[in-house]
Amino acid sequence: MLNATVISQILWTSLATSSYFVLFALAFALVLKVNKVFNFAQAGMMTCGFYAAYVAVRVVGLPGPAGFIAALAGGAAMAFVLERFGFSVLRHRKASPMFVFIFTLVASQFITYAMTMIFGTWPTTIFASMFWPVTLVADVAVSAWDIPAILATVAVLSGLWAFLRFTRYGQFMIAVADNADLAELYGIRKDRVLMVSMLIAGLICGVGMFLYGTRAQVQPAAATELMLFAVAATILGGIGNLWGAALAAVVLGVVQNSSILFIPSAWQGFLLYAFLFFAIVLFPSGFRLPERSKALKRTVAAPVIAADGKGG
């Protein structure tokens, strides 16, 4: 069974299917880094993104691009609701991090139940057909979904990098992530920055669920299961390290899928937990390179303060 075609096929499909996992991990890691919240309510943002696209395409009959915009709007809308009526309120009431964490779990389940009441438990997809035509490239099956999904993920990663690097709000986000109280002293409106961070996470979830929901069936509880992978990637990538989480999502996907060559396929899920277990025990800060990350932080943090100081 082990030949070049099989290995290439597994590597290619793993890379393509890791696209949405990268996005879920990125959204989770962003909120963890900037808002300092283990946001399990992200499952709710993902669910809203999917069903917004579903309603737009399957119920209203709008074309695919409109469904994509609806997914972005759905994810962002739920992110807004969570931040405005949840996290913001809890912050002002000085709720403990543990309480905020419990809130995210409750919110996630609440949204799942609400969606179940509206849409039922029958799994569905954004487009009526979930079959994507295939082209054989050197005996490797490349589906019409694969390349757009990879490109969309690369575009989101590049967009987020550019946003954080070159925009004022992006730099505010890094400043708040570094030291929220100090950032406030410099005049950065923390609440607004945290809202922007949540909205970006919501948009990323919208893209991720649009990709996922055009390839696989979704029901209201599905996002909770998809979240596990995002959490694992965030821990493996180093808590607070966005790009590490994204990279870990790709590596995890490839390793998990390639494992089929050596172990029975039923053990693939177990492998994820085994990775998590050893990563947490042996590398509690993830596999980051300390020197490089510190250097990067310095180069980014310096202009933030300067820019903000000028802006008053």
Added chain:
Amino acid sequence: MTNRTMTGLSIGRRTALALVLLSATSGLALAQQASLKFGLAMPLTGGQALYGNDQVKAAQWAVDEINKAGGINGKKFEMVVLDTQADPQVGIQAVNRMISVDKTPVFITAWSGVVKAVAPIANDNKIVELSVGANAPDIAKLGDYVYTTFPLADVDIRAVAAYSAKEMGKKKAAVLFINNETGIGSAEVYRDTFTKSGGQVVAYEAYDQKATDFTGPLLKIRASNPEIIHLQGLVSESPQVIAQARQLGITVPITSYSGIYNPKLIEQLGAAAEGVIATSLAPGVEDSPAVKTYVERWVKEVGRPPNGLPYTQYLYDSPYLVAAVFASLDKKGTPITGENFRKEMLTIKTFDLPLTGKVTFADDHTVNKPVYLVEVKGGKWTGKAVVNK
């Protein structure tokens, strides 16, 4: 005089009023005596309501038709419907209410979790519980008062495995299954039956319950070069597994069970669905004119076919079974209690029902029914074969 007249009038009015009251009360009592009730506990709200409501509608149609045809020996046939939300706890409350308030000697319910949860109530109160649609194998062992009119798990898996080996002449099969209790159990049944029928299982692969990609196990299966694949998955991921199999160039027939027998599968997969074989435990439109008329009625009155057609067929038939037992007891003048209902049902033993055909209660609390195999051909589900045990 006037007074006397007035008094006389007053007495007359009182008498008339009393007579009216008496006749109304006795009329009510007669109506109560004349109506024969059974309970129906189904999910009317919650995630499973989509199916529950259609099943209740099917049962209500049957009750209306029985009444239109003169009821049960001239007595009105009534159905008491309560919501279970497909939740065992809510089911317990519903069945308790049926027994204590509505005092029905028999009730129908579905969804394995609910069927099992309410079984002790049925046994303790000597009220017959008819499970219609749930298929967990242990339903046959829930006690003296619990019976099923629906064949329990594995009947269809055995049928499709034997048919693949003996009738389709396939010698090498691959089995791909979800790694949970149902998947593992059914995959074993398929493997054993296929092997016993003269075939060889060349690949036996499980996938994780949370898997979102199936390339790995499918490549293993492709490498084993099977003539047929049996997929034992859930309705949520099975279409994606089939889609990926076709994308990876696997063109052999794929069999599965009743879970994928759904028009949505064809919509989701298009040409990739061709050659997929599913099972059904009730005859389809092509097998029975009665089913054809029934589905046409759905389309005419509701504007669509029912959700989970075979299950609604069983639900449509179940009031006919209850009515037959009631009619027999009533004819003999035997009090209609749960205990007598059970005895009479087992005495009659075989019932000929309008949409699902004959059903015979076996001593081990199971029923045997033919298995209908359906195949996607030319973009629609078509009848392939009927397998009798």
